[in-house]
Amino acid sequence: MTYENIPKEKFEFAGERDVSHDKKLATKPRSYFRDALSRFAKNKGSIVGAVIICCLVLFALIAPLCTQYSVAYRDSYYTTTLPKAHLFENTSFWDGCEVKEAGKTSFMYYLAMGQETGHNAVKNQQYSYDADADLYTFRLDSYHKIGMIYKAFLADEYEALQTYQTDTGKQVIYPTVPVGSRPKAQQDKNNANYYFQTSGTTKTNIVYGEDGNVIPVYATTAEKGSDGYHSLRIEGEDGFTGTDGETLYYSYARRTSSGYECRINYYEYYIYNHTCVLQDGITEPYFPFGTTGMGQDILTCLASGARFSFLFAIAVAAVNLVVGAIYGAIEGYYGGKIDLVMERISDILSAVPTMIVITLLKLHMGGSSQILVLFIAFFLTGWIGMAASTRMQFYRYKNQEYILAARTLGARDRRVIWKHIFPNAIGTLITGCALIIPSMIYSETSLSYLGIINLSSGNITSVGTLIAAGQSSLATAPFITMFPSVFLILLMLSFNLFGNGLRDAFNPTLRGTEG
């Protein structure tokens, strides 16, 4: 169409100002999550919490890779061994030693160990003597206090051990002690640390030499057997002159029906056994967090237990989140009778104590794994909270104008639920998730502690199992419970701080009402 009566030059293009009525926003729009994030970042406590959580997660992930032990590792001699770190070896803290006060007999027993082998049970062979109380004070090294043990070898094992000694120059086998000179009491009979002259009916009273030290009584033979090797510390390896002028040799093994019984240094033997025989990657006894009464490495167990707890808690939280969100959405959106019935169901389920659920599940599923039992139990009781908070959000938003608008435009129920209402509940749900993880770890810990479930099987252990195992030796070895407890405290504390921060960030209106 053309306008004939209006000259062309009267026409002009409509300026932009006439078309756009909305002013462009000067600043960028902030999304809900960005807003929440900035609020979260302002809260110092929750940042600290987040950092601690990251550290704990990293510990759980990395520590099992760094230690030389596995959860299944056990040792019958290195039990309740004290924590030791190489860094602190020369200090009197975290060096695997404990302060001990003892009388002369007991003290010399330990001192003699170091005199024979050079593996000092008394740290650096240093001690102080209190003449008034007749007591020796010294630092007892829990890595060397085992000293010697008697161990039976088959002939070829014995040969292999000898080869190892010749190759590495480390002495494992020490001259054996004649059966007649060994202690008599039942509990000391196989104690290989009595290599010196003793007296008394039980043969445990030490006889001191002129220089105040113990007098070794080694078994001797008249001929140098094929079992001989280059001894490293004991003088007279190549024979020495006996009291009657004949040449004698030290006897390194006692023949038994099936092979040899040797007197070996357990520290050296441990290294030999793990590097050459078992070859499981263990180079030396070294437990940064000590060992339990069963001889497990606490660091490895704690880290594996923590890793398991985290994975488990996240898995349960995820399942709870999905089920709770769907259930709560249906409840809240449809309301009315559906809501009433569903609410009754969740009411009843939430009133059942977790204990009863777990016990019944365990009794019914006795054969299957306890992890599954725990998973189902936590799931049965855990999703209700999620459902309740989703439901509440739905009640809050479902009657608002924008929902009406969406519905007028023809949105279906599903779209309204997931696209328009559900995003409002995400904040509360994330907070719920963050708070459900520590509570789950805590319940798991208490249930293991009470002995209702036992997750420690094979290569799996849990923090609660460790704490429960340590309580029996709380008086003598408090460090066994200390490390898992500290972990648990840090975990609960950081998750509480983190969760509170999240809640404040997502729901600024709730701030302060719950502290």
Add this chain to the structure above:
Amino acid sequence: MYMFKYVLKRLGLLIMTFAIIMLMCFVLIKLLPIVVPIVQGQDAMITYRQLEARGYICNLVIEGNTVVGFDYVPIMQQLGTYLQRIFLHGDFGIGVSLPEYRNQPVWDVFVEKLPPTVLINVYSSLIGVPIGLGLGIFAALKKNKWQDQVINVVVILLISLPSMVLGLVIQYVFCFRLGWFPLTMKSGYDYFSWDMFVSMLPAVFSLCLGSIAGYTRLTRAELSEVLTGEYMLLARTKGLTKGQATLRHALRNSMVPIFPSILSEFVAVLSGSLIIEAMFSIPGVGGLYLDSITYQDYDFFMLLSGFYTLVGLLAGIVVDISYGFIDPRIRMGAK
């Protein structure tokens, strides 16, 4: 009248929930194989007769001295018998597999075990409530000053501290290292003697420290909110001193949510002390419950499960109902 209706409705719901849970429990338990230990050298006949007497099995076929066959009683029939016994005779069953309480009435053992559990919780509340409220009020009055900050940090610490760890620390430091208290609770039935009280204290402390933190946090939050109210300003304008205004107006109003939480905490703590009871070997209900699980003594388990479920349900209902009684403005169930 609204109130009365509301209470009735809540009680009805409580009984319904309780009945459904117990029914599920009963059915699930009866589906399990019967665990009845045969004491060494005991005639198998006696065991079967016992089972028959307890209503597990019927139609015993006996040839000579051995049992040839029997039928299981249907679960619903067993339920009938069970309920009949409870309501007509007050008989909750007889201990079967718990060695200590074999052939003893379950209810009597339960009643015997109740005092230590209740006492510990009463002591814990008696110590915890005043301290918790006091600290909370103090913190609210000194809000955002250093006293408040210190209390806040302590509260967060105590709330995060799992009761298990708290118990262990108390046991190690006070019982073992310092030797102030015995490691475990004194045995015997003289519950009100001084020795007994002292031996209970570690467990009481382990229980109440957590609730002190809870009360403090709640009181501080509520009171500091109330203190900023307009009517507080009015009260001061009328000429009341700060103390008077706080005591007469603020504290009373802040008690509306606090008091129910004290009540519910008192009820709920009854079921929350399982760990503490196990740790300090308190001869209470918790230990009995754990034993009944270990030894699969189902009559004990049913009774104690009922106890714990009921306690949990009551704790919930007490809060809602007490709101209406404390604050006349709240009319529960009003349209």
